[in-house]
Amino acid sequence: MFQIKTILCPVDFSDASKKALRYAREFASGMGASLMLVNVVEPRPMAVDISLNYVPLEEDLEKAANDDLEGVLKELRNAGLKAEGEVRIGNPSDVILDCVADMDINLVIMGSHGKKGISRLLMGSVAETIVRRASCPVLIVKVDEKEFIGDQ
Numbered sequence: 001m002f003q004i005k006t007i008l009c010p011v012d013f014s015d016a017s018k019k020a021l022r023y024a025r026e027f028a029s030g031m032g033a034s035l036m037l038v039n040v041v042e043p044r045p046m047a048v049d050i051s052l053n054y055v056p057l058e059e060d061l062e063k064a065a066n067d068d069l070e071g072v073l074k075e076l077r078n079a080g081l082k083a084e085g086e087v088r089i090g091n092p093s094d095v096i097l098d099c100v101a102d103m104d105i106n107l108v109i110m111g112s113h114g115k116k117g118i119s120r121l122l123m124g125s126v127a128e129t130i131v132r133r134a135s136c137p138v139l140i141v142k143v144d145e146k147e148f149i150g151d152q
Contacts, residue, residue, distance in 0.1 A: 004031050004033045005033055006106055007027055007033050008107070009021055009038075010126075011038070016111030016142075017111045020110050021072070023141050029080075033107075035081055035083040036099065036105065038099050039069055041065055042090070042092065069085045092126045093126050096110075096130055097133055106137075108137070109139045111127075111143055127140050
């Protein structure tokens with residue numbers, strides 16, 4: 001029988017990833033599986049800011065993401081779930097696929113904004129890439145922006 005032992009849930013703290021995390025939490029709880037959360041900080045090209053405004057670098061973004069991730073992990077552990085997490089720097093699709101390969105992941109649960117048309121063409125779709133290339137099942141949790149209007 002196929003058993004799900006480890007669920008990967010990429011999180012970027014967007015509405016879509018928060019919704020996916022709720023699904024991952026329920027799946028992990030119901031199946032007795034461990035949760036692995038990953039947040040990916042994308043490298044930013046160096047640019048000169050003429051206005052001299054401070055632009056956070058990867059290290060600052062990584063620290064902020066680690067702080068946010070620790071809060072989520074604490075909440076999951078307090079609910080009795082086995083949960084780990086880490087922040088990595090890189091291309092989100094590549095990092096997520098590396099996690100699937102390196103961590104014996106049985107299921108990926110991730111959010112999708114459901115962009116269509118030109119915005120998807122220009123930005124690409126991390127979810128689509130993971131569905132096409134992952135070696136395990138992938139559950140895509142779509143978000144409807146109307147769902148979160150009252151959450152703010």
